[in-house]
Amino acid sequence: MSASKDIQSYLQKWRILTAILLLLLHPGQGFLTGYRGGVGLDGFGICPADLRNCSCRSYTGAETEIDCPEADSTVHLRIEPHQYAEMRCQRNRRYEFDQIPQLSIGETNRLTIDDCPFPRHQSILQLVSFLGTTQVKVLWLKNNANHEHSASLVRNHFAGLENLDRLAISNAKLSDIGPDLFEHLPNLTWLDMRDNIFQLPPTIFDALPKLRILELSFNSLEELNPRLLRHLPNLQLLTLWHNKLRTVSRQVFTGVPELERLDLSANQLESVPSDLFADLPRLTELAMGFNNFRSLPEGLFRANHELRKLKLASQRVELETLPRDLLQNLPALEQVNLERMGLTSLPGTLLHGSPNVTQLNLAFNQLRQLPEDLLRDQKALYILQLQHNQLTNLPDGLLKNTRDLHTLRLSHNQIGELSADILKALGKLEELYLDHNQLHTIELNAFRYTTALHTLHLQANQLAFETLNALPGPALDKNEEDPSDIAAPDEFGMFVQDGTPFQHLHQLRELDLSSNWLTAVPRDLLLNTHELQRLNLTRNNITSLTYANLQFLAPAITVDLRHNNIIEINLADMERLVLLERRSYEEQTGRARILLNDNPLNCNCIAYAFAKYIQNKLATAVYDRLELVADALTCQGPEHLQGMLIKDVPTRELLCDLDTPTTQIRHCPTACKCFIRPEDMGVIVDCSSQGLTEVPELPRPSTFGYRFIELHVENNNISVLPDKPATVAGGWSEVRELYASNNTIGTLETAQLPNGLRLLDLTRNRLTELSAPIAEMLSASTTLNTLRLAHNVWTCECEATQFVTFAHTNQRRIEDFGRLRCSDGRQLEHTTLGDLCTDRTHTIVLVCVIVSVLACLAAMLSFVYYTYKLELKVWLFKHGICLWLVAEEELDKDKLYDAFVSYSHKDEAFITEHLVPTLERDPMNFKLCWHVRDWTPGEMISSQISSSVEQSRRTIIVLSTNFLESLWGQLEFRTAHLQSMAERRNRLIIVIYGDIGSIDELEPELRAYLHTNTYVRWGDPWFWDKVRFAMPHPPKVRGATGTSTAVKSGVSTAGGLFMKQLHGTTVDDKMELIKPQTAPATPPVLTTPPTEPTACTAPASGPFIISGNGTVTGTPPVYYHQQINPYRVSGHINGAFVINSNAKQSDV
Incomplete structure (x- = not known):
């Protein structure tokens, strides 16, 4: 076939080159000029000088288009010399073919007449005489039945076409078909008659002894005369697809012993005789689908030993079963399509004696079980399709002889278990589809021998991580070794003892485990599936992920974990481990890609490292190793972060409880809530609104790996803060942020404040002043950067100068400095030392005014003097x-x-x-x-x-x-x-x-x-x-x-x-x-x-x-x-x- 195409291409190029040389040597003698005084046609789009009332233009390369008349075309021509000529007419228009310029295209491969009426007293050659064709090999007549005044096709229309090789008649006017219609076509080898044929004369094909292909599809034939095909000894292909045949007798095929392909699909056949094909020993392909068979006779194909392809699919009536010997002893049989036939059972001997079947399609039936010996002789079976049945299990010996099986489709059945023996012989199996079953158990050694498997679909089952390795499988033979004791080859990594059935699938490239009950990523998929490219784990019950679950050895794997129940993603050690492992994968091409959207993530401290990853805050090496796709992942908790995208969550807000229900030694004080914050390694102790009168004893963060305490005791009745020496054994000394607003604290001593305090909130208490030592301590602190003192009863008298001075000096630290008020309502921001002692203030003010006036006068005189000193x-x-x-x-x-x-x-x-x-x-x-x-x-x-x-x-x-x-x-x-x-x-x-x-x-x-x-x-x-x-x-x-x-x-x-x-x-x-x-x-x-x-x-x-x-x-x-x-x-x-x-x- 390839050599033939090359020869045709070479000949085509040679013709084009010859045409170019002719144009160069005889510029005035093209196809359109100087040819017997007529008008020739240039295959390269050169149009005739005399176009009469037509237009001519180059179409594509060697094609030329002519429209007649030019203004309102009724006839359209498209011509490529030596290849084809097409004439298309406009419906319900008057045609003047004599106005078309005379052309001489000579011999052409194909002539197409589309939508043009047939003359009553002219042949088709006379109709298109303006083309100047000398010989036509292929003739297509289409859609002339659309014209009321068109003549029906008769014998004389084909006069002069004795050398015609192929004829296609589609939607032609054949109201009265004569028995001698094809008398002028003795050399016809291919005939296609479709649309609007209701009956054929018995002798219509007698004048076509060389006919090899006969297509009678899309007609309305209800029966075939026994003599119809009797004089077609060379017929090889007969297509009767989409007719209304109810019965066919053996006599119809008596005269076609060379028939190889027969299509009886899409008719209304309900039964056929058992010897229907007895006279067709050369039959290789048979299609009988889309009929109304209620049963098929035994021995139907007994004489058809060369039958290779059989298609009985898609019957309109359920057959339920097939004869026990229907497909027996057919040594050439390769492809069998029995899908959608309503079969509920099959005889075990159906295919006995037919060892060369490579494709068997039993899909979309109602099979509940299969005989164990159904495939006894199918050693060459390559594709077996059993999807969309009602199978609950497969016999262990069903596939024992199908060692060349490449693809096995068992999707959409009701299989619950997969034993270790069912796939034991399938060492060449590459594709296995077990999705949409009720599979809950796969024995550990089920895939032990299917090491060539590269595509495995297990979606929509009931598989759980525990049940994948729950059953150890049957006892091994004495001569067999337990795979858990076998050291795997170097290129395959290592076996995981007591792992999953996937431990043997070293060549696996695609695994679909979506819509199951898995709660974790099977560890075998990390270590042993080095070729894995796509792993679908969507719609499972996975609730948590760690970096250990994502360390796939496959270099460029895509893992889909969307639509799970993942509430925790703990990548705490990921950055450290990636940096340690850098050498082991720095030559690796590609990186693992993990899809994580559409999960109910709980945005707590466990998600801290994950949030840093999403917000690009980790080392570059991490992103070279792993790509986590979570651009649309939102927080489902806690409440204040609900609905927020993880990429937008402030990492400081990611907290966890200090004590969990399983904690044996509790650190958090009674009546308080304690949280840990990985952002700054702080412990948050929240004792607010608990009616406390004193600060409870606090844990020491340094003893369990944290750095400091952020203490909240707002809205209590605490009047005195703890004394440091008295609480040295507790965690008071490790408090760095103290929120004590809305209490009854009246005094503050230096011994009460922890060293290193960064934030102190004493708003809404009963403080009236700050003593000199405490003011000096706060002013001298190098760590304190936030101080809140508003809503206290500050005394603004002559004795309070220390506090006023402190407040004004430290207003950068005092966050609410603008809200500080004296007990008499004055704003401390606008209160000066002079306002505190009013008796001395007037004198000071008067002296200051006088001094200021004198200073201004002196300044003015000095200005005048220095400005006009010389004058x-x-x-x-x-x-x-x-x-x-x-x-x-x-x-x-x-x-x-x-x-x-x-x-x-x-x-x-x-x-x-x-x-x-x-x-x-x-x-x-x-x-x-x-x-x-x-x-x-x-x-x-x-x-x-x-x-x-x-x-x-x-x-x-x-x-x-x-x-x-x-x-x-x-x-x-x-x-x-x-x-x-x-x-x-x-x-x-x-x-x-x-x-x-x-x-x-x-x-x-x-x-x-x-x-x-x-x-x-x-x-x-x-x-x-x-x-x-x-x-x-x-x-x-x-x-x-x-x-x-x-x-x-x-x-x-x-x-x-x-x-x-x-x-x-x-x-x-x-x-x-x-x-x-x-x-x-x-x-x-x-x-x-x-x-x-x-x-x-x-x-x-x-x-x-x-x-x-x-x-x-x-x-x-x-x-x-x-x-x-x-x-x-x-x-x-x-x-x-x-x-x-x-x-x-x-x-x-």
């Missing part, structure tokens, strides 16, 4: 008020100068015209150190800078862009700055002259100074007042008496040198005292200078005495800022020798 001091200094605030210290009394002026020589105009004159004349009269005037020629400049800074009370820095470029100016700044830092006094006065740019871009030291000190900017309306304020402050303001300090000291205050006109060439910076300066001074003097005068007056002491080596001018006063009297001398002025800066060295 305020300047104003006070200017008006001679509070001069002590601005007086100079005695530290500077020996200084020679009030200020040293540091500037760039390029800013000479500003110095000579504004700064020096204004500071040295009235009313300021400061003595300035000006290097042009006061330095000694010839000395080191750096030494003179240092000396000038040290001998001056202030250093005035004229900061300009020129200054920033002067190296000597920077040296003078650093020298003055260092002195200020050394003396921790501000001796620098920065005068910003002109635009110096951003301060942040200056040299770091200068930038830091300007950011942290006040400076004066030229052009400020308060410029001279701020400079005067920054200068040294004598006890009496200079100039107050009109006498200049400079005059008194005998030093000129004119400040100018009588050397040359200062607006021309100026004295250069330090190093250039003898070098003319040609660069102009920058920046120019502001156009709007301060209102102070800009020229110095003559010294008050009279004219200078001048002597020089040049021209000498007399005694009239000299104004060094005016451009008159240009003296250019070198000589003495009042005893001082003066050098002209423009003089030559020879002039000095």
Whole structure:
């Protein structure tokens, strides 16, 4: 068969390749053009150029569809060259076949005409002449009976089809079938006539000597003429299924000696003669189901030794039994189907002499018992189906010869026990179905020899764990060994002595034990069934699970435990054991999958580890070993957790009773309830609402593996807590959480509280205060984190300051701090120490108010002072008020100068015209150190800078862009700055002259100074007042008496040198005292200078005495800022020798 398909596929590919080559070589000569002047058809969907009024399109690959007419199709064609052509008509429409384009498809395998009327005076070939078919092998005529005007099929319709091989007529118009209907079909081998045939002429098939297959199903034939098949010597298959035959005679089959397959099913046969099939020696398959047989004759198949398949199933009338020799001595018989026949018993000799039966189906009968020798000769039996009967047991010897049995179906019977002998010979049995019986006992060795079993269904029985191994089975022969004494092979693990019958099923892959009475998972299934993949334990009575019940050695098993009565799942040791066993299964592929939903789980402490698993709180290795599916599992108890999903249950709520009814030594105090909590290994002792007057003696958790006590004594009459020394033998010292609300406790002592207390609830008692020791103890506790003290009668008087202080200090610990109230109703949260002693409070309040007002006033004055400090001091200094605030210290009394002026020589105009004159004349009269005037020629400049800074009370820095470029100016700044830092006094006065740019871009030291000190900017309306304020402050303001300090000291205050006109060439910076300066001074003097005068007056002491080596001018006063009297001398002025800066060295 496979080789034939390969050849056909090869030929098909060759045809397609040939067609492609033809198209490439002759592009204008396709199937649709150039073929005898007609219209050909391209198997690849190429449509003709002349479609007339039709449409043509490619359908799928080699198929083409044509609809005529295109707009409203009445005829639809689908064609694949060399394969088939189908024509389908629309009902009740006018057909114009002459409008269809002429095609030439040549030879075709199959022609189908569906729903089209037959012409009265044309053959079928003439009807489809537009196709251009030269030969048709298979013809299907369907549904022409739907047309009123269609002609009934007659002989002439088949004219020209002499080579037709197969003909199928379905729902055709055959109202008057002629005896010569098939006269033009001598080569027909296959004929299918179905639907609407009521009677056939006796000679209708006489013209079909080559007919091999005749199908007459779905007709209404009531009888068969004895001559009907007489001239069909090659007939091999006859199908008469679904007719109305009541009787069939032997003569009908006389002329068909080659008949191999016969189907008489679904008729109305009630009986047949015993020799009905006597002339059919080649008969191999017979179907007679769905009839009305009331009995079958003996010897019915006596002549049919080649019979292989027999189907008598589904009789409409109950047969009850069969003839004793019905199936005897049929050596070729392989498949027997006797299901649904109403059989209640079978003869033991039914199959004797038929040893090759492989499939026997006796299902859906009413068999109550089977003869022990029924299968005596069935050594080749492979499948035995006995399901849906009323069998109560099986004889031990029934299957002893069926050693090749592969599948045994016994479902839906009433079998109660399975003995050790019934399956003893079935070493090749792979599938056993015993579900839906009344099976309550399976002997221990029942499966001892069925080691190949891989599918076992035992659901819907009465099996209980105890009864699985209750019966040891019959005594073994002397030569047999007890399997419990046999060491199992390594690959099978080990036997469990006194185990279950499953201990032998090492190849078992599927086991269904659902709907039984099991109370536990059979241990054999854990250890010995290494290949087990599916284990169904649903709807049993399993009440508890441990990790030991889930340690399956099968690598990828799925265990269904849903719909049981599991109330406890104890996985306490699972995580530890998994981590210990990791090496033994780390190479294992897969993990056990356990389905646990739909069980009434009691969510107590036993479920703690299980809840942690479900909530992903265990080690990863656990989840690699085991998958527990409980996403929809809810708690059925206790009441406060009922209905909650286990995945959402807080693990702290999982508790168990400390003492159980079977506990011999009780730990829980009388009248109390005690629980254990694995979450924190705590013991909960609940003695609330018991009318207690004292705390009962408590157990010691440390003695039975727990850590502490959570004690509840709420709603009692306890007035005093126990004293620790008195209860040292009990568990009071191990209390960590104490709930004692709603009692009558009035006092609290340090000796009464256990060490390590974490929670203390004393609400609704009679406490009035906390003593200093107890308050100190509670405050110093490192473990106490929750304290509840509300609803007590707290005293809020002057003596209760200790408690009030404690409460406010520990409000983080006091959970109900906001609800603490004094005995007079005041909230402690809003009560201060001042509220406790009202007599002292008023005085304290008054003093506090005054102090607060003064502090606010001082703060305001300080704010104003520090905000406007400079302006305020300047104003006070200017008006001679509070001069002590601005007086100079005695530290500077020996200084020679009030200020040293540091500037760039390029800013000479500003110095000579504004700064020096204004500071040295009235009313300021400061003595300035000006290097042009006061330095000694010839000395080191750096030494003179240092000396000038040290001998001056202030250093005035004229900061300009020129200054920033002067190296000597920077040296003078650093020298003055260092002195200020050394003396921790501000001796620098920065005068910003002109635009110096951003301060942040200056040299770091200068930038830091300007950011942290006040400076004066030229052009400020308060410029001279701020400079005067920054200068040294004598006890009496200079100039107050009109006498200049400079005059008194005998030093000129004119400040100018009588050397040359200062607006021309100026004295250069330090190093250039003898070098003319040609660069102009920058920046120019502001156009709007301060209102102070800009020229110095003559010294008050009279004219200078001048002597020089040049021209000498007399005694009239000299104004060094005016451009008159240009003296250019070198000589003495009042005893001082003066050098002209423009003089030559020879002039000095």
